[in-house]
Amino acid sequence: MTNVVIGAASGMGAATAHKLAPRGKLIVADFNLAGAEKIAEEIGGDVKAMACDISNQAQIDALMAEVGELEALVVTAGVSGAQAPGRRILEVNLIGLERIVRAAEPKVREGTVGILTASQSGYMVPDVPEMFAVIDDPLAPGMIERLATFMDVDSPSLCYQLSKRGVHRMARRHAKAWGMRGGRILSISPGISDTPMGRKEIDGHPVMLEMIKAAPLGRRGKPEDIANVIAFLTSNEAAYMTGCDVLVDGGMSNVLPTTAWNGKIRVPKKA
Numbered sequence: 001m002t003n004v005v006i007g008a009a010s011g012m013g014a015a016t017a018h019k020l021a022p023r024g025k026l027i028v029a030d031f032n033l034a035g036a037e038k039i040a041e042e043i044g045g046d047v048k049a050m051a052c053d054i055s056n057q058a059q060i061d062a063l064m065a066e067v068g069e070l071e072a073l074v075v076t077a078g079v080s081g082a083q084a085p086g087r088r089i090l091e092v093n094l095i096g097l098e099r100i101v102r103a104a105e106p107k108v109r110e111g112t113v114g115i116l117t118a119s120q121s122g123y124m125v126p127d128v129p130e131m132f133a134v135i136d137d138p139l140a141p142g143m144i145e146r147l148a149t150f151m152d153v154d155s156p157s158l159c160y161q162l163s164k165r166g167v168h169r170m171a172r173r174h175a176k177a178w179g180m181r182g183g184r185i186l187s188i189s190p191g192i193s194d195t196p197m198g199r200k201e202i203d204g205h206p207v208m209l210e211m212i213k214a215a216p217l218g219r220r221g222k223p224e225d226i227a228n229v230i231a232f233l234t235s236n237e238a239a240y241m242t243g244c245d246v247l248v249d250g251g252m253s254n255v256l257p258t259t260a261w262n263g264k265i266r267v268p269k270k271a
Helices: 011-023 033-043 057-065 086-107 120-124 129-135 143-147 156-180 196-204 207-214 223-233
Strands: 002-006 025-030 047-051 070-075 113-117 184-190 245-248
Touching: 002 011, 011 025, 011 033, 011 070, 011 223, 025 033, 033 047, 047 057, 057 086, 070 086, 086 113, 086 143, 086 156, 113 156, 113 223, 120 156, 120 184, 120 245, 129 143, 129 156, 156 184, 184 223, 223 245
Parallel strands: 002 025, 002 070, 025 047, 070 113, 113 184, 184 245
Antiparallel strands: none
C-alpha cells in the first residue's frame, strides 16, 4: 500500500506528507527534487523522494511505475498567477493534473482515494456551459486555443481561477470511473494560505490582506489546516464522500469579489 503526495516540497504538500507518513510506504514528489528529498529526510522511514513536474508525462509515468497498490494520491502541486503566465498555469494546473488522474486510474483499487487541490478562487468563475465543455476535456488537441475564443488565456489571474474551477469539475468527472474500481476522488479548495505560494500572491495583490481581515475567521489558513482535512478525506471515516469539492477557507468565500469576470467572457454566437 503506497501513499503519494505530489507537491510535497513545501506548504500544504509537506504538511500532508508528514500527516500521512504513519500510514506506511510514502512517495513524496515535487518539481523541486531537492525539496522533496529534504522532506523525505525529515520524515524518515519508508519514504522515497522523486522528481515530478506534473506537466511532464515521462516523469508522471516514472512516478506511477513506483506505485504498487495505491492507497492515497494527494496532488497539491500547481502554479499561481504570481508564478507563471496564463497558458503555463493551464498547462500545469489543468492539463497536468488530468494527466496524473488518468495515469493513476489503473492503480485504483478498493479503498483508494485521490485528492486534487483546487482553490476557493474557482468559485469566482461564472457558469458558462460552452466554456466548461472545453475545460472538461483538458487533453484534447488545441484545448487552450479553443479556450481563447472565450477568454484571455494570457491573463494569469483568470487562468488560475478557471484552472481551479476545472479541478472541481475534474473530481466530479472521474468519480464514476474511480468508483467502479472501488475508489474515491475529491477536490479540496483552500482559502488564502500561509504558504510560499500564498505569500507571493499577497505580495502582488495587497488587497488580499483586506479580504483576510473581512473573512469570518480573520486569518490565513495554515498548511496543517489543509493537511488535517486531507487526512480525514483519505480515511475510512470519509468513506461515503466522492465526486465533490470540500471548501476549507475559513469562510473566505463569503467575501470573494463577484465582479472579477464581468465583461471578461466571450461566448461565440451559434450559427
